[in-house]
Amino acid sequence: MDTGVRTEAEQTDSAQALATEMRAKRLQHFLKGRRDHLELSQEEVAERLRISGRAYGNWERGRVKEWTDRKLYSLADALRMSEFQTTRLFLYAVDRAPQPELRAMFRRDLPADPAASAFLDDYENVMMDALSLPTFVIDRRWGVKMANKAYHDLFRNVRAHSGAMPSDNFLRFGLFHPDAPAVLVDHPKWQLAMLAQLASSLERHDADPVLQAIRREVYMNPALRDAYLKDMPDWVLGSGADLVHHESSVRELRHPDPQVGLQGCRLVEETPRSLQALGLMRITLVLVDPEGRYMAGQARSHGHHAA
Template sequence: MELGLTQEEFAQAHGFSIRAYGDMENGGKISMAAMYALRESLRMGPQARAQFFRLVTGDAPSLRGLTVDEGLARVSAKWAEIHLHNQQSPTVLMDGGWNAIHFNAAWAGLFESVEPHPRDHPLDNPLRFCFFHPDAPRIFLDWEEGWLVTAMCQFAHHYDLNPDSEQLVEIRRRISQDSLLESVYVNRVSAELTERGVERIIEGDGNDRPLLVDGRPHHALLTVSIPWHAREYGYQLLTLSYGNQGSGPATDTAEPRPRRTSPAAQPGADATPAAAEASFAGQATREERPSPDRAVTIGQLLREYRKRSGLTQELLPRVTGLPVTFRTYRNWEAGRDQPRKEYVAPLAAALKLPKSVERFLYTMITRGDPPTRGVRGGPIVERATKRWARTHVDDRNQKAPTVLMDGAWNVLTCNDAYRALFKHVPPDPLNHPTLNGFRYVVFHPDARDTFAEWYEQWAVPYLVEFGATLMRDRAAPHPEHLALLSELRADPYLWSIYTGRVHTELQGSGTAIGFEGDGDVRGMYLPAGGGDSERIFQEVLVTAGVPLHGKEYGYQFCTLALLA
């Protein structure tokens, strides 16, 4: 009633049948999926949401540990309309604490048989479901190896970057109370991150995962996207594609392993919850054991690779040529201090760190993303990109015009809707929108006729993003970026924009501006008919993001959804 809608109007606006919604208001059964949907649709405040959960499930929910700005939430809702609710496959949008912000009907249907839980239901928090809910191994087949280890590697990374988050601290505490989970965290996750670094954190994107769907085992294609507007908040869109959208039924029909197994057979693994609690409390451990709180620390990483190299603490500073004393280096390994970011490269060279581990070390030291590795990946990344695009770009799953670009804005793939949107653009061997998004907006003359407010809403944001890219990789700019810079310098008008307005933006908040303007409604002038003689004004919702597997290479996708 507070929304000013009748039962009929509310039901039609939010996808319920009039009869079903009327029954719910009159005391009928409310499913978990309907409860979560109604909490959002009725715009309930925190207290009302908690009370509604209690009435439906009989339990009190835990409070969400992360708060979001109202503006961010509004953009996320618009973003979800394009990239989540249009998906046929189960899809969920999560914040940095893995709280489910939005999910589609397919996601709710996948977990319809899961028992209600005040904290760990997959419609509330998929990570906590995977870790703690007793139904997780029944649905996530090969639970420990196929799901748990990867999820815990990602959690360990978030926890290292956000050690003061009450929500993450609580998850860490609950891990410490479970002997199996603590053993995986302290031993297996530590080993995985030490050996593979960033690669282990992002590898889930594009992998097949065994999954129980309607009582039958399937191989689901797991893909992960990062909304551009929330990339600094840890948001992730997770999609599980199977059947026509994924890899099809699984051939392994074995029963899933039990929820509880003995702790991993690792040297020094704690075998009891009491021992795990003692470790988490920070009691002394042997030097070889990982940190009781963090899965792996900067000091442990340095010590492990120094021992592999056969170097002593006294010798390592001299081998690296770093201007530090033996005592300073010893403090790094002991965790009393840490190296500066400019020391990462010489340390990596001396210790022969794999590139992915070097990037992991950089992230632990700086709490930020390392410079991109280039503008495109190799064969493994290309395969992951093709699989990712099948779910998020292909016309079968994404009806709105969508393009996926590499780190130099070269088009890796686009759907037919995107090609149709720009079919009026004259051919160009370099600057066509189906070849390079940046070059089209900045250099192609048609862009100024197609994009309304070209200067303010399209050219400046694109050039700001270009400038931010050069700043990020200033130590070793990519040749393709330098080539674009030379072309800008050769055009007096574009160069004046870049050295004037764009420079001012970059000195202020420009580095946080995405060239796509994720969540913006912008204008385009599109041909009214078959020819280009008459154009009509069309509003488009611009949304953008990053495929997780391509983050290291600056990959980005952009969708231009025409509004009625």
């Protein structure tokens, strides 16, 4: 009986692996065909994307850790794809249709300076994965510009969701994704802090269309609207408005690895000047025990602003 179940599972895994391989090959032929049609070299496409030629070569070969909506829409723009072609791109890359209304939200403002673009490419491909703790880089909208393997591992069981993936925007994930409570334990506390961060960001960037869109979506949810208008202002008086920069707050998260499981978590901001100059901030999720002490084996020198 058990043998039969394992055999059936193995067959299912094999079929899924074959389907993934076929989609990857179709994606490679599709991208190369579109590039050839436009008579563009890989370097020219990379220049449009403001990434290195080496990085784009990996994109075209399907060597991407995770296809986010942001990456796919940027690619569609660089290769001047129609709506039909963009849909094919998404189906080949992530086996689902795109959400056209979110396209503007996931276009990232990349620096025009080639040296700055090259720095970001190297930082993402070398520095980030050298860090053992879950680490991500955000812009003023909490849009995730890059994240390391440990971060992706933390959210590996999160189901696909249009516009609220942890690899796209950390605030939107915490506020709107139905799987967020499975990772962010005592979810209402996380949401209060994120709503406060949204209000704080809107005070500084009140005309930002992405932040405005997040607030509109908050207002469409009665529970979140009440929390934003009633509970959050009271919480701010006691705790401060910023998700990152008030001391000693330890929240809880549940890691999908059962050997890690339920842990306390501090959000630690440790942004080098090179990222600050580009309007970016690096955040590390540092695991602590229930009393707020760093877990054994973790570096104690991470950052200097704990949330």
